Amino acid sequence: MSHDVTAQSSSSALQSVAARLKHSPLLLPLVGLIVVSVVMAFASDNFFSVDNIVNVLRQQSIIGILAIGMTFVILTGGIDLSVGAVMALCGTLGAGVMVHMGLPGGLGLLAMLVVGVLFGLFNGLLVAWGKMPAIIVTLATMLIARGLGLVYSGGYPVSGLPGWISWFGIGRIGGIPVPIIIMVILYAAAWVLLQRTSFGRHVYAIGGNETAASLSGVNTKRIKLIVFMISGFTSAMAAIVLTGRLMSGQPGAGVAFELDAIAMVVLGGTAIAGGRGLILGTLIGAVLLGIINNGLNLMGINPYLQDVIKGFIILLAIYIGRDWR
Amino acid sequence: MLEMSGIRKAFGPVKVLHGVDLEVRAGEVHALLGENGAGKSTMMKILCGILQADEGTIRIDGTERHFAHYDEAIAAGIGIVFQEFSLIPYLTAVENIFLARELRTRFGLLDRKAMRVRAKEVLDKLGVAVPLDVPVADLSVAEQQFVEIAKALSLEARVLVLDEPTATLTPSEVEYLFRVMRDLRSQGVAIVFISHHLEEIFEICDRITVLRDGEYIGTRAVAEIDTDGLVEMMVGRRIESNFPPKPDSHPHARVVVDAEEIQLRKNGPVSSFQLRQGEVLGFAGLVGSGRTETALSIMGAYPAFRVKVEINGDPVPPKNPSEALARGIGLLPESRKEQGLITSFPIMHNISVNNYGKYRRMRVFLDLAAERHHTEIAMRDVRVKAPGPDVPCDTLSGGNQQKVVIARWLNHHTPILIFDEPTRGIDVGAKAEIYQLMRKLTEDGYSIIMISSELPEVTGLADRVCVFRSGAIVATLEGDAITSEEIMKHATTGKLRYVA
Numbered sequence: 001m002s003h004d005v006t007a008q009s010s011s012s013a014l015q016s017v018a019a020r021l022k023h024s025p026l027l028l029p030l031v032g033l034i035v036v037s038v039v040m041a042f043a044s045d046n047f048f049s050v051d052n053i054v055n056v057l058r059q060q061s062i063i064g065i066l067a068i069g070m071t072f073v074i075l076t077g078g079i080d081l082s083v084g085a086v087m088a089l090c091g092t093l094g095a096g097v098m099v100h101m102g103l104p105g106g107l108g109l110l111a112m113l114v115v116g117v118l119f120g121l122f123n124g125l126l127v128a129w130g131k132m133p134a135i136i137v138t139l140a141t142m143l144i145a146r147g148l149g150l151v152y153s154g155g156y157p158v159s160g161l162p163g164w165i166s167w168f169g170i171g172r173i174g175g176i177p178v179p180i181i182i183m184v185i186l187y188a189a190a191w192v193l194l195q196r197t198s199f200g201r202h203v204y205a206i207g208g209n210e211t212a213a214s215l216s217g218v219n220t221k222r223i224k225l226i227v228f229m230i231s232g233f234t235s236a237m238a239a240i241v242l243t244g245r246l247m248s249g250q251p252g253a254g255v256a257f258e259l260d261a262i263a264m265v266v267l268g269g270t271a272i273a274g275g276r277g278l279i280l281g282t283l284i285g286a287v288l289l290g291i292i293n294n295g296l297n298l299m300g301i302n303p304y305l306q307d308v309i310k311g312f313i314i315l316l317a318i319y320i321g322r323d324w325r
Numbered sequence: 326m327l328e329m330s331g332i333r334k335a336f337g338p339v340k341v342l343h344g345v346d347l348e349v350r351a352g353e354v355h356a357l358l359g360e361n362g363a364g365k366s367t368m369m370k371i372l373c374g375i376l377q378a379d380e381g382t383i384r385i386d387g388t389e390r391h392f393a394h395y396d397e398a399i400a401a402g403i404g405i406v407f408q409e410f411s412l413i414p415y416l417t418a419v420e421n422i423f424l425a426r427e428l429r430t431r432f433g434l435l436d437r438k439a440m441r442v443r444a445k446e447v448l449d450k451l452g453v454a455v456p457l458d459v460p461v462a463d464l465s466v467a468e469q470q471f472v473e474i475a476k477a478l479s480l481e482a483r484v485l486v487l488d489e490p491t492a493t494l495t496p497s498e499v500e501y502l503f504r505v506m507r508d509l510r511s512q513g514v515a516i517v518f519i520s521h522h523l524e525e526i527f528e529i530c531d532r533i534t535v536l537r538d539g540e541y542i543g544t545r546a547v548a549e550i551d552t553d554g555l556v557e558m559m560v561g562r563r564i565e566s567n568f569p570p571k572p573d574s575h576p577h578a579r580v581v582v583d584a585e586e587i588q589l590r591k592n593g594p595v596s597s598f599q600l601r602q603g604e605v606l607g608f609a610g611l612v613g614s615g616r617t618e619t620a621l622s623i624m625g626a627y628p629a630f631r632v633k634v635e636i637n638g639d640p641v642p643p644k645n646p647s648e649a650l651a652r653g654i655g656l657l658p659e660s661r662k663e664q665g666l667i668t669s670f671p672i673m674h675n676i677s678v679n680n681y682g683k684y685r686r687m688r689v690f691l692d693l694a695a696e697r698h699h700t701e702i703a704m705r706d707v708r709v710k711a712p713g714p715d716v717p718c719d720t721l722s723g724g725n726q727q728k729v730v731i732a733r734w735l736n737h738h739t740p741i742l743i744f745d746e747p748t749r750g751i752d753v754g755a756k757a758e759i760y761q762l763m764r765k766l767t768e769d770g771y772s773i774i775m776i777s778s779e780l781p782e783v784t785g786l787a788d789r790v791c792v793f794r795s796g797a798i799v800a801t802l803e804g805d806a807i808t809s810e811e812i813m814k815h816a817t818t819g820k821l822r823y824v825a
Contacts, residue, residue, distance in 0.1 A: 192690070196690045196691050196693075197681075197689055197690060197691060198681030198682070198684075198685070198691060201674060201677075201678060201681060201691075202678070202681075204667075204669075204670070204674075205667050205670065205674070205678050208667035208668070208669040208670055209663075209664075209666065209667040209668065209669075211663060211664045212658070212663070212664050212665050212666060212667050213667065213678065214626075214645075214646055214647075215626060215646050215656050215658050215664050215665070216646070216650070216655075216656070216665075216678055216679045216733060217646050217647045217649065217650030217651075217655075217679040218647065218678065218679055219645075219647040275667075275669045276669055
């Protein structure tokens with residue numbers, strides 16, 4: 001009797017997982033991940049080694065972190081093209097605080113976070129209160145951020161940082177690279193924010209129907225401001241990892257990173273118009289893009305051709321996901 | 326000249342025209358009159374080939390014609406000026422008049438000189454001077470209208486349809502337009518004139534055809550009918566739906582919204598009204614008469630020029646809907662899909678979207694179980710027919726979608742509710758349920774402003790009615806004075822109040 005009940009409930013649990021997955025935005029990214037992994041595994045013997053998988057994740061960690069903030073912004077129906085440039089600015093100014101001002105490393109890292117969040121605030125004010133389209137605002141602020149970093153450093157890397165900073169880039173905890181740990185923690189925090197707080201629901205509501213959200217009393221301006229600040233924050237977190245890896249503030253770093261970040265979000269099943277998508281999808285998108293890069297390298301394909309192939313894979317993914325719900 | 330007879334049209338199961346006749350002679354201005362939704366626009370769309378009639382014939386000069394496209398109607402000499410202009414704002418008058426049929430030189434380039442000359446000829450014939458070289462967006466509304474008319478005439482239109490041309494004009498511009506219309510009439514053009522302003526119709530028109538609920542009611546010469554006669558033709562006697570009985574009036578009930586002065590536009594007319602606790606206050610009037618704007622202005626959702634309103638004794642009006650929510654004002658918007666529902670959300674999130682404070686654990690995290698529980702209660706209270714709270718809203722019927730938005734506000738307990746066209750696009754059964762629900766809400770102490778274009782709904786449900794015309798309230802009716810005839814009379818002829 002009791003045996004029956006468990007069997008029944010486990011099969012119905014399985015069914016409900018299947019039913020939920022069928023309508024989930026995660027379905028296609030997961031299928032894509034599996035397909036690409038299988039293809040790569042056949043193409044290269046090294047692909048499924050632990051070292052290689054850790055390597056893929058580590059390589060994706062910086063843009064993967066940028067893609068978190070990008071997911072928030074895209075879910076509200078916006079876009080943030082400034083993430084790569086803001087990351088470079090944070091790294092350069094933070095390094096400057098340590099090297100040129102001679103302040104302790106901790107204050108340098110704090111400076112990176114402050115710069116990132118303030119820049120996000122700037123973007124958010126222009127979009128939410130200035131009522132300008134996010135794509136143009138962040139295109140302009142991308143130039144501003146990039147230019148400020150170059151002006152400050154004269155175009156040169158800012159080096160001579162305290163040695164322990166490298167822990168954020170190349171350190172390990174229990175054998176796992178720190179950048180991966182930071183990325184996973186940030187994804188977990190983003191999941192809680194989006195799925196378990198009213199702020200998260202409001203983010204989805206604005207992307208789903210901004211007018212309706214506003215007329216039902218959601219403070220849409222404030223929410224839009226906050227998502228840009230989150231994007232600024234994740235840019236700063238990416239800057240911390242990058243600075244640790246390069247042991248310098250690089251004003252020219254992260255060119256076109258925003259495009260890879262957008263690709264991760266979209267490959268992860270988030271609607272570019274907002275309202276639909278999951279942060280877990282972005283993580284899958286980041287891994288997917290990493291596997292594609294990694295696999296093409298392992299196969300020894302001409303790097304120029306790799307971009308062409310990646311472009312077509314993204315087009316194919318969007319085409320398949322077009323009308324998917 | 327133009328004869329439309331026995332025109333029938335249905336959209337799916339909904340019949341909008343049941344055999345309508347319209348006969349317009351050369352050299353006359355013919356009014357097409359009827360309430361919102363009477364079928365005037367559908368008739369005109371059929372005339373110009375945008376829609377096709379299911380039955381009936383169109384004759385021009387006695388020859389039967391079928392228009393499969395707008396182009397064919399234009400070629401047959403039909404010109405129409407829509408209520409929303411179809412001009413391209415950044416092109417000049419000349420460019421607009423010749424849009425998509427530009428004159429070309431031998432080399433295939435634009436023949437700008439020839440087009441300018443031709444445009445000028447047409448405008449001269451109209452007797453109007455319109456700047457030819459500035460983008461039409463910079464012209465006044467009246468000038469834009471003349472460009473539209475010129476465009477139709479340049480196509481040799483002999484039947485000219487003007488769909489509510491005066492709605493956005495100032496009185497002197499209206500005079501100017503009428504002069505042009507009289508000129509065209511004397512040139513033998515047949516004009517179909519759609520307007521809700523009866524005094525305009527008496528001033529300019531020769532004959533009037535009245536439609537009601539898609540039925541042809543009759544055609545009269547202007548000389549043989551008066552205002553009351555027209556209103557009766559428009560309103561008629563209808564079978565009233567089942568409305569819950571109205572309670573006895575409570576003239577001494579607490580005033581929850583005291584709108585002393587609302588002026589939508591600078592130098593525009595001024596309204597005032599009071600909403601009492603536990604009543605349904607109807608906002609009646611024609612589409613575009615300022616009902617929605619006035620209601621939205623008290624909750625900071627419409628930027629009116631001047632809003633002097635006390636809400637529960639507090640003289641500072643809310644700045645935005647988010648503040649209005651905190652002050653206890655909820656809105657059921659006019660357009661469910663565009664303004665009310667977040668269709669990508671399931672029922673549950675749609676109901677709780679503005680009220681997550683209710684479901685917090687440790688101040689920050691959502692209590693999903695509580696959210697589900699309250700959603701189920703709210704769904705039961707308003708009788709949403711759906712398998713469960715997780716059902717996506719785009720799979721629900723219109724009536725159920727509307728109930729979901731209502732449930733959002735009940736879940737929040739906002740005691741002042743603004744219902745904008747609450748039963749639009751909803752079937753009869755669901756309508757009756759929403760009426761019952763509204764009555765029950767007022768019994769529970771909610772106060773409701775109901776904006777409605779359906780006269781039976783206003784007369785059947787509202788305890789008091791504010792009638793709007795051209796941007797402001799012109800009359801407030803109570804008790805036995807609430808009749809369709811009375812409302813229609815004020816909505817078409819009521820006197821506006823201006824501040825000195």
